[in-house]
Amino acid sequence: MNTITAVTSPCPPAGLPVATAPSVRTPAGLVGNTPLLWVGEPFAAPGRGFWAKLEGANPGGIKDRTALYMVQAACDRGELLPGAPIVESTSGTLGLGLALAGNAFGHPVTVVTDPGMEPMMSSLLAAYGATVHVVAEPHPVGGWQQARRDKVAELLAARPDTWCPDQYHNPDNVAAYRPLAHELVAQLGRIDALVVSVGTGGHSAGVGSALRDFFPDLKVVGVDTTGSTIFGQPAAPRLMRGLGSSIHPRNVAYHLFDEVHWVAAPEAVWAARRLARCHYATGGWSVGAVALTARWLAGVLPAEARIAAIFPDGPQRYTGTVFCETYCREHGLLCHFPPDAPQEIAHPRERTVTSWTRCTTVTDPLADLTHTPAVRR
Known part of the structure; x- marks a missing residue:
């Protein structure tokens, strides 16, 4: 939506490298075209891994x-x-x-x-x-x-002239992420699976629907937090911020998801910290939850499957929580090693989940009065 004029510079003197990053005149021009990082061993199993889209490279995040x-x-x-x-x-x-x-x-x-x-x-x-x-x-x-x-x-x-974007229900929140999907296609060429956190529903719906236009058989895996109501679980107090919800955002595109994973806070902390140690790239709650799920998916899909996982932000804002020893000890978040695979339930209302759990029946809690799965379009 923004028209940003890049600065064109003459060829550098002999012996100096040619700049590959754009020079921009406004901070808004720094948004987008974020890098991809291969996350393999030792975080993932030998010969397996996934591509992480590092949205923390934007000035503020995704x-x-x-x-x-x-x-x-x-x-x-x-x-x-x-x-x-x-x-x-x-x-x-x-x-x-x-x-x-x-x-x-x-x-x-x-x-x-x-x-x-x-x-x-x-x-x-x-x-x-x-x-x-x-x-x-x-x-x-x-x-x-x-x-x-x-x-x-x-x-x-x-104040009547005040405007609220209402990110939970604004369709522009979905449309904004089509360029992110196009970046992924340009960077990877082929994508077999997308792992994405779900909060307001914006980036999961925008990226997932745009990628389905290119890859009709794309597997879309949603990642939520325990205690979130988005996919039909009962509301409960949540430490994790940035994913999950106590309301039902209209932007969530239930029909896109092949499965959903709920991840608990200690499991997300383990994954975020492990990423930092192994790959010098990490983020907060959402990144930990997405990485844990993508790591598992890379182990169960064929080795040649190309998995894209979206990391919504970086670690900087989490120095007082995810990466703070005192905070993590006070909240019982340390020394919790997640299992090799999630628990399974057949339907989101089967039971209340309190740890990493997977469900391949994805429903809209507000429309699902008869436990009818959402229909993929």
Whole structure:
């Protein structure tokens, strides 16, 4: 959506390398074209592995893509007036993206979060010019997520020209990720399986649907957290942020998924830390959960299968949680070695899962009154 002019430079003097990375005039131009890293031994079994799309290479993470796209689209439609405020609920990464978009398009940004946001993230958002509101109490049914959304509604009512992207239900959140899918096709040529975390449903739906246009037989594996309601499990308190939900985002494309995996916090921590030690590339909760699932998938699919896993962010914001010894000890997250394979259930409502579990029946909890599987289109 953004028109970015790259700087063209003359040929370098003899003996100096030719630059391959673009030079851009605005921070928004740094978004996209992120690298792929092969994750094999020793994280994966000998001769097996997967390709990790390192979205942490964006200035703020994967949601830089959708923040810029949603803001530009709203401006084009006249929904967001010049200089009008932007307000949104976030657990962190979209807040960084909106701060970037606000800088790029000239809008003040307010983010509504909860006490679970890392102090480093709050400080960084403030440094980037965003106003941070922290809700004090969780909603009795919808938890912190609904409490944040209620506060957003209050702020919208107080100033009518304020715009909220509503990332959970905004179709632009899906459309924003088609370029990411196209990057994967250009980088890998063929993709047999996609492993992707599910939170608002945006990047899983956008990347998955675009890749299916190229590869009709693509296997799409969704990764959720225990305690999340997205795929029909009952709501429960969650440590993991960035994936999972206490509500049912309309952007989740249930028909795309061949299977879903729920991963518990200690298992995601083990995988994130193991990645850091083995491959010098890692991220937070979502990355750990996705990596654990992709590692297993690489061991069960044929060796020639080409697996793409999306790592939504990097490790920087998790120094006080995933990579903090004190935090992990206090929450019982250390010394939990995940099994070689997930447990299996036949249907999401079969039982409440508390550790890594897989299900090949994927349903929309709001429409699934008769336990009918979602239909792949």
